[in-house]
Amino acid sequence: MSVQKETVAHHDIGESPEGAQRAIARPAAPGAKTSVQTRHILFVALLALALFIPAFTKNFVVFQLTQTMVYAIAIVGLNLLTGFNGQFSLGHSAFYAVGAYTAAIMMEQMGVSYVWTLPAAGILCFILGFLFGLPALRLEGVYLALATFALAAATPQILKLSPLEQWTGGVQGIVITKPDAPFGLPLNQDQWLYYFTLIVGLILYLAARNLVTSRTGRALMAIRDNPIAARSMGVNTSLYKASAFGLSALYTGVAGALGAIIVQFVAPDSFTLTLSIGFLVGLVVGGVGWLPGALFGGAFLLFVPNIAENISKGLSGAVYGLLLILLIYVMPSGVAGFLQMIVSKARGGAK
Amino acid sequence: MSGASQNGAPLLEVRDVAVRFEGIVALDGVSFTLRKGQVLGLIGPNGAGKTTMFNCLSRLYTPTSGDVLFEGKSILGRPAHEMAAIGIGRTFQNVALFSRLTVRENVLIGGHSHTSSNFVGDSLRLPGSRHTESQLESTAQELIDYLDLNDVADRPVAGLPFGTQKRVELARALSARPKLLLLDEPAGGLNHDELHELGRLVRQIRDDRDVTVLLVEHHMGLVMSISDNVVALNFGKKIAEGPPDAVRKDPELIRAYLGGDAA
Secondary structure, eight states: OOOOHHHHHHHHHHOHHHHHHHHHHHHHTTHHHHHHHHHHHHHHHHHHHHHHHHHHSOHHHHHHHHHHHHHHHHHHHHHHHHTTTOOOOSOHHHHHHHHHHHHHHHHHHSOOOHHHHHHHHHHHHHHHHHHHHHHHTTOOHHHHHHHHHHHHHHHHHHHHOGGGHHHHOGGGOEEOOOOOOSTTOSOOHHHHHHHHHHHHHHHHHHHHHHHHTSHHHHHHHHHHHOHHHHHHTTOOHHHHHHHHHHHHHHHHHHHHHHHHHHHTEEOGGGSSHHHHHHHHHHHHHHOTTOTTHHHHHHHHHHHHHHHHHHHOSTTHHHHHHHHHHHHHHHOTTHHHHHHHHHHHHHHHHHO | OOSOOOOSOEEEEEEEEEEEETTEEEEEEEEEEEETTOEEEEEOSTTSSHHHHHHHHTTSSOOSEEEEEETTEEOTTSOGGGHHHHTEEEOOTTOOOOTTSBHHHHHHHHGGGGOOOOHHHHHTTOHHHHHHHHHHHHHHHHHHHHTTOGGGTTSBGGGSOHHHHHHHHHHHHHTTOOSEEEEESTTTTOOHHHHHHHHHHHHHHHHHHTOEEEEEOSOHHHHHHHOSEEEEEETTEEEEEEOHHHHHTOHHHHHHHHOTTOO
16 A cells, blocks of 8 residues: 555655665665675685684684684674663773683682683673663763673782682683694694684674574664664663673673683783774774674784784884774774775676 | 534543632533544633643642543542553653654654563563564564654654654553543744644544544644544633534634634
């Protein structure tokens, strides 16, 4: 039933830029399907590449790529909270720390296998994140940023407290034994951890992608775009916001546990505010609200400080800052926006 | 009550509702009844309390005293997010869409209240979640067809013309299958043709979809042409009630709109 023919016709004539845009958009519509196909092909190709990389590269590079994936998992977690639900956090280093210490304590003091530390870290961080999310419900924007900042500032000192020292190892931290590849697989430890992280990361990525294209994910985005309207549509905004905090913490906690296992060491000063800000930088570099961007963000987090140091040892911080500004200047909406622009230009050129 | 003999059962009963904000009386003992299948227009000059009443009905405000019954039960003990599920849907005065999402996604969110899923099921695409998704998608597509939104269905709403956004908002509200639809100044920002079309659309929605409509509106022409009953407010009080023709001639209303001794 076409109810509003007249109105639509009016707008097409009345608003010429709109009309023109629509005219361009229409022929591209059949291309939408091919772009989904292209994306699937790209995904499989990247996955194949990821599978073969360890066979050709040095152990140290394999380690670096593993660390990139670990950061990427944490950034996906932050993206679910900030990019999709609109809540800021400067406190994710705390959840990363809890995940890391969970893994370290379980492995070294309880003798639990590293595999089981991941779900434990995830569940613990979900609960902590959810609980932190409840009071955070009353806070918006910069105030929430401040509250989470407090969390990040407090964490390293809490980890150093002497009553907890028998568990946390105090300032010394905990050294972790690197796990071997299971089932007699012909892989060294670094290679195995690379594949292990790849599998965990893939599962978490796919789950996040499913979530954001589902009823729950749309409710999260609705809260981000207009909380009052979301409530009127029947979204229990408090429950969803607290759950989003929990879920985000879960991802970051699992990343922390993986990070501890691959680095073989946890200590309080690895989990300062700098790490939280790093996640935020990674999120913005990759693209807020675009999940695959996390990989670019993770790579930035790991490699750019090294590059800066290679350029100038004394001024590495300044060089890092300069590189960051350059990147934001060239890609104002992160890698996500940059790729989008290239794709749309390529499409325009093909026509 | 008025001479407009409507035979439907009462769907919404507003009983002696008062709202005070720190000394200001926004609503002062307003009562009216809305019967099933009616279109009721709530009118009044600026500051009369129309939007306050509206926010009480969608539970964004809690009245200081009085009660609001929906299908015979008080809604005042329920939180705002349960209104959609019990059958009260709404649109907003200046359009409150989810601006970064597409038209289709907006309409899909409209169906949130009468479906269920959770974080775990949705992350793992469990059968229950897939079923919910296909159910939501077919409802959304039906409404996109109904309100002629196919051309823009997969575009973000932010860039769409205002009139189109209003239709998206209607589609979103309807996808919750409301029994009562609250329309907050739907005519605002529309031109003459669009207004005419809107009036037709509201009545058509009422007839096709078995929806009772309460509309708050400034535009007298629209209210008078589509309402079965009109309630007029001024300074938080009900000053007139009845069928449009009777209310139009009400001296109190004329005084409220034209001021002073016009009557």
